[in-house]
Amino acid sequence: xxxxxxxxxxxxxxxxxxxxxxxxxxxxxxxxxxxxxxxxxxxxxxxxxxxxxxxxxxxxxxxxxxxxxxxxxxxxxxxxxxxxxxxxxxxxxxxxxxxxxxxxxxxxxxxxxxxxxxxxxxxxxxxxxxxxxxxxxxxxxxxxxxxxxxxxxxxxxxxxxxxxxxxxxxxxxxxxxxxxxxxxxxxxxxxxxxxxxxxxxxxxxxxxxxxxxxxxxxxxxxxxxxxxxxxxxxxxxxxxxxxxxxxxxxxxxxxxxxxxxxxxxxxxxxxxxxxxxxxxxxxxxxxxxxxxxxxxxxxx
Numbered sequence: 001x002x003x004x005x006x007x008x009x010x011x012x013x014x015x016x017x018x019x020x021x022x023x024x025x026x027x028x029x030x031x032x033x034x035x036x037x038x039x040x041x042x043x044x045x046x047x048x049x050x051x052x053x054x055x056x057x058x059x060x061x062x063x064x065x066x067x068x069x070x071x072x073x074x075x076x077x078x079x080x081x082x083x084x085x086x087x088x089x090x091x092x093x094x095x096x097x098x099x100x101x102x103x104x105x106x107x108x109x110x111x112x113x114x115x116x117x118x119x120x121x122x123x124x125x126x127x128x129x130x131x132x133x134x135x136x137x138x139x140x141x142x143x144x145x146x147x148x149x150x151x152x153x154x155x156x157x158x159x160x161x162x163x164x165x166x167x168x169x170x171x172x173x174x175x176x177x178x179x180x181x182x183x184x185x186x187x188x189x190x191x192x193x194x195x196x197x198x199x200x201x202x203x204x205x206x207x208x209x210x211x212x213x214x215x216x217x218x219x220x221x222x223x224x225x226x227x228x229x230x231x232x233x234x235x236x237x238x239x240x241x242x243x244x245x246x247x248x249x250x251x252x253x254x255x256x257x258x259x260x261x262x263x264x265x266x267x268x269x270x271x272x273x274x275x276x277x278x279x280x281x282x283x284x285x286x287x288x289x290x291x292x293x294x295x296x297x298x299x300x
Contacts, residue, residue, distance in 0.1 A: 050188025053212025
């Protein structure tokens with residue numbers, strides 16, 4: 001794995017070259033109205049979705065309701081993934097190997113490949129690759145919930161400092177060593193412009209000290225890493241399936257992972273409880289919604 005340090009500005013805005021788009025403006029406005037009723041003010045303005053804490057009753061879903069294709073952008077291959085480790089590195093190091101293994105193999109799992117059904121073409125496929133290029137920023141992360149522009153700016157900052165160009169096909173996940181004060185969420189995803197290139201970002205604070213964001217089952221014996229794996233997987237699925245907030249979501253505004261948040265179909269092997277094996281490790285990560293079965297799936 002290649003580790004780098006960074007610093008930059010967020011500016012301008014170009015739509016993804018290489019992403020699918022139909023009726024972007026009208027459907028984005030339509031989703032914005034849905035967001036006003038479906039999401040509370042816990043996510044920052046401009047966030048396309050996120051993970052609420054356990055037990056958070058944000059939506060009143062009266063029964064199975066499939067995701068609806070609103071025709072917006074999809075994040076299709078080549079889709080790369082990068083971590084930005086922001087803050088006290090001694091608090092981040094214990095989770096790095098476990099999470100790097102997760103993103104290295106997640107794209108090869110049946111759970112991830114289940115999203116092929118949403119690509120709009122019979123032979124469409126989703127994909128996720130981890131080239132091992134991470135970025136490290138030891139400065140203090142925000143003590144209160146950051147704005148979308150702050151997270152996009154952090155990504156742009158580290159890319160610029162490393163001499164790397166932003167990639168519109170990639171996902172940049174900012175993991176911080178702290179958890180912000182007053183935040184009523186576990187993580188969120190959004191997008192923004194870095195040097196006139198639209199990038200996808202995930203904000204994932206440290207859930208170890210937040211009971212509502214902890215998974216409660218730790219197959220890798222790490223409260224921090226195992227809990228992060230669950231909420232991070234939530235955001236990865238949503239970023240691929242609804243990167244701009246105008247693609248796949250249901251009648252209540254819920255995205256693919258929202259509909260199955262904090263639901264698990266566990267297995268036990270050698271006295272270890274887990275849900276999915278990814279690469280060389282076991283994880284306890286949530287189910288995801290499949291329109292094919294009109295329900296949540298764990299190991300399709």
